Amino acid sequence: MDPTKMNPMNRSVLKMKKGLPYFEIPEMAKLGWLRHGFLTRQGGVSLPPYDSLNVGDANGDRNRNVIRNRERIAETFGFEPSRLILLIQIHQDRILLLKDVFPSLPPLLEYDALITNIPNLFSGILTADCIPIFVVDRKKRAFAVIHAGRQGTAMHITKKVLRKMKEEFGSSTGDILIAAGPSIGPCCYEIDEKVFQKEWDVFSKPKTEGRWALDLLRVNRAQMKEEGIKENQIFRVDLCTRCHNDLFFSYRGEGRTGRQLSFIGIIQTNWNNGTLE
Numbered sequence: 001m002d003p004t005k006m007n008p009m010n011r012s013v014l015k016m017k018k019g020l021p022y023f024e025i026p027e028m029a030k031l032g033w034l035r036h037g038f039l040t041r042q043g044g045v046s047l048p049p050y051d052s053l054n055v056g057d058a059n060g061d062r063n064r065n066v067i068r069n070r071e072r073i074a075e076t077f078g079f080e081p082s083r084l085i086l087l088i089q090i091h092q093d094r095i096l097l098l099k100d101v102f103p104s105l106p107p108l109l110e111y112d113a114l115i116t117n118i119p120n121l122f123s124g125i126l127t128a129d130c131i132p133i134f135v136v137d138r139k140k141r142a143f144a145v146i147h148a149g150r151q152g153t154a155m156h157i158t159k160k161v162l163r164k165m166k167e168e169f170g171s172s173t174g175d176i177l178i179a180a181g182p183s184i185g186p187c188c189y190e191i192d193e194k195v196f197q198k199e200w201d202v203f204s205k206p207k208t209e210g211r212w213a214l215d216l217l218r219v220n221r222a223q224m225k226e227e228g229i230k231e232n233q234i235f236r237v238d239l240c241t242r243c244h245n246d247l248f249f250s251y252r253g254e255g256r257t258g259r260q261l262s263f264i265g266i267i268q269t270n271w272n273n274g275t276l277e
């Protein structure tokens with residue numbers, strides 16, 4: 001048996017472009033009309049503790065360096081920095097829908113998910129332990145980005161995004177591909193009874209009194225499965241952010257630190273006699 005087919009959950013590859021390492025999901029890359037990448041902390045200009053590819057502008061890093069890092073990413077992957085729409089992630093469950101035409105955006109994008117079908121619009125999620133999730137409808141040519149941290153997950157944000165894609169784009173469950181980026185694993189993620197949810201019982205292991213090791217991705221996978229998604233439609237970058245501090249920022253591991261970007265966008269394509277050029 002082809003070893004790469006044995007565990008579809010792990011299928012991602014580490015690539016390098018102009019000095020920027022990033023993880024890619026081959027099944028998404030081969031669609032042709034989509035560009036995406038799960039960037040690491042490497043390849044940027046920020047100084048410790050934001051070294052070096054910090055894309056977050058609310059953690060204390062110099063604004064100038066954040067802008068240079070964003071420009072470097074946009075240039076490397078071939079899009080205008082102004083076409084990268086980042087959310088002000090606030091650990092809630094609000095979803096921003098941008099449909100059909102490029103909108104004039106409200107000044108404060110306080111959302112934790114975005115759904116769109118607009119070409120040349122890139123979006124992304126900033127993380128340092130939380131799970132960045134991409135949902136792609138390969139037939140309707142739409143995608144979503146989701147910031148799934150503990151609180152968003154407790155509010156079922158992943159399930160809500162899948163439902164909204166069905167409502168807004170008529171997405172069929174079988175056409176969906178999902179990718180989860182690097183995030184803190186159950187190896188390193190302990191929570192206490194103040195935030196523990198009863199429904200997480202089956203996804204966690206009791207540790208010391210009143211503490212659990214939680215597998216946040218499994219909780220989100222369960223939400224996907226409740227919406228009819230099958231295991232072979234889910235892909236992931238199978239690396240714990242805290243265990244791999246050389247590659248990723250980790251809030252649990254470092255406290256004051258940067259945020260890595262996971263980005264995705266639809267590339268403008270021209271139709272000619274019904275075939276893609």
Ligand SMILES: [Zn+2]
Nearest residue numbers: 187188240243
């Ligand atoms: Zn770990």
